[in-house]
Amino acid sequence: MNWLTPPSTGQHYLKQRRSPSVSLLTQTELQTSLFTLHNKTMATAGKVIKCHAAVAWKPNAPLVIEEIEVAPPQKHEIRIKVIATGVCHTDLYHLFEGKHEEGFPAVLGHEGAGIVESVGPGVTDFKPGDTVIPLFISQCGECRFCKHPKSNMCERSWTTLSTGIMAEKDSRFTCRGKVIFQFMGTSTFSEYTVLNQISVAKICDDARLDRVCLLGCGVATGYGAAINTAQVTRGSVCAVFGLGGVGLAAVMGCRNAGASRIIGVDINEDKFGKARALGATDCVNPKKHSKPISEVLSEMTNGGVDFSLECVGNVAVMRSALESCVRGWGVSVMVGWTDLDDFSARPIQLIAGKTWKGSLFGGFKGKDAVPKLVLDYKSGRINLDEFVTHTMPLDKVNDSIELMKTGKCIRTVLNVSPK
């Protein structure tokens, strides 16, 4: 079943769904590297590429570095050499929490940046050597949703087309004679990947790929949830639940929107230092209080915050975030990912004038917005360096997953392909 299309009865629907580090390159180094890639490209275009990828053969098991075959791009598709990728909690969700057994084997990873190796017939927007960020939400530019200013839910994305496998069914990957799914349509834990041109953003050639890869998911998601979805206002009081990569980006969004007070909420106090560095004015650990966190926040803010953002992926926390908002005008945004449980709240919460909404990829239309976010990083308007706590080669991917599972990182960036 398509998880975004409501079935005939909501009840039925909800029950069912129970290496070497990449450093900043000089312009000359970058041009030499693009020239080398261009020559290599000529050699590989139109052929199957054998390369390394981290394959998730089944849920709850370590990823295995395998040699996979990546088919040439078909009509309107692009084959990309992935240079760097972040590891996001949604990768862990699919592997450990989501219970989508039919979504395996897959190559995970959806927060990447790379360089176009070759293009298929009919590709007009890209050429070999272009610097790009794969998008897990496409922007075809033609559908009802792309044309509507209020949504980024392009109807040609895997999110609307696929079933509950969290992947594009039509994959260009094989390994040991089996088709391997492209998780979230992207699969950046692979040296090469293939995407339709509607799911790729072209960015400036001198961007630092081991930083801007975070704009492929986590940072764009949290930042956009505050700026686009909550529409945080100047002077407002905000609370962000969950201070991982997504939550910290939401803190940064509240800061850039001019919030006067930003309260970070997390059960892991190790996250508080980064939260303060990115704009949090207060940090609260719900475990240190005997009262519900919504009451604690209500007392701290004379009746509740103007905006709250849930960046954990837990329905109980979503409820707390809503209850922490002020009645009358409070807005609460669900950003954390889960499709396992129903959420609930007392109707009076909404009757009393609060708004409860959700946000996917920060509400950004990726092809238009991601190149601008890259420029915002280059101008210093948004931070990315602060998010990267670890860097390692692709073959250490299981270590990066362990770091996130145990709350010891914000973002690990994997250097997927050596230059």
Ligand SMILES: NC(=O)c1ccc[n+]([C@@H]2O[C@H](COP(=O)([O-])OP(=O)(O)OC[C@H]3O[C@@H](n4cnc5c(N)ncnc54)[C@H](O)[C@@H]3O)[C@@H](O)[C@H]2O)c1
């Ligand atoms: N909506 C989207 O488009 C989108 C995109 C990317 C990620 N996500 C989701 O956003 C969530 C966060 O992703 P991330 O990569 O930042 O994950 P993360 O694991 O790095 O961060 C989650 C944080 O939540 C904290 N936390 C856990 N339980 C908590 C609780 N009860 N109260 C307060 N804090 C708690 C953890 O200590 C951690 O710091 C995940 O659910 C992920 O799947 C959604």
Ligand SMILES: [Zn+2]
């Ligand atoms: Zn993600």
Ligand SMILES: [Zn+2]
């Ligand atoms: Zn569209």
